[in-house]
Amino acid sequence: MRNRTTALVLVVILCFYLLLAVQRGVWLVATGKPVLVLFGVGVLMLPVVGAWFVVTEVRIGNASSRLGARLEAEGLWPTEEIPTRPSGRPDLKAADEIFEKRRAEVEAAPEDWRGWYRLSLAYNDARDRPRARKALRRAIELDRRHS
Known part of the structure; x- marks a missing residue:
């Protein structure tokens, strides 16, 4: 809930x-x-790009929350955690x-959003945000395609 509140404040x-910016333009x-x-x-043009960005990010956030809730309801939420070093950084090895x-x-079922979502969680835990985002977007796309 805290993340949603933060996101709402930032959007406002x-x-x-x-x-x-519109007024100045x-x-x-x-x-x-x-x-x-x-x-x-x-x-x-800045507000147009900004509005597109906000709408896109909010849609991704909502879809991610929805898929996460579904994954948890199905009992498929991953339980293993990425090990960390004493500094707190992920131990990638x-x-x-x-x-x-x-x-x-993912290779066994490339059209199943669950595998992609779980892969995105692993990348996110390892702080590999670009790969996490790419896998999450793929999971959302697959869910939309098959729903």
Whole structure:
């Protein structure tokens, strides 16, 4: 619940910023000076990109929560944890067994979102965010395709 509250606060702050950007962009375009009009058009594009980003991230977050709840309800939530070093960082050499298990699960059933979701959890625990995101997006895509 805390993550959702944080995300909501950040979205509200971003929306406020985007509204200010729209206001400034309109003001720049209204000046009528060619250079300021071009700059104003550029400023007006920022809220469009920002809104797209917010909508995309919220959709991914909601889909991830929904899939996580389904995985847990099915009793398939992974119980093993990535070992950590004394510093708290993940011990990736010791985690190889978990990664291999998750990859084998995905290779055995490449069209099942569960394997991809569990792989994304392992990558996330190992702090490999780009791979975790890619696997999560694949899990969401597979769920949407088969639902």
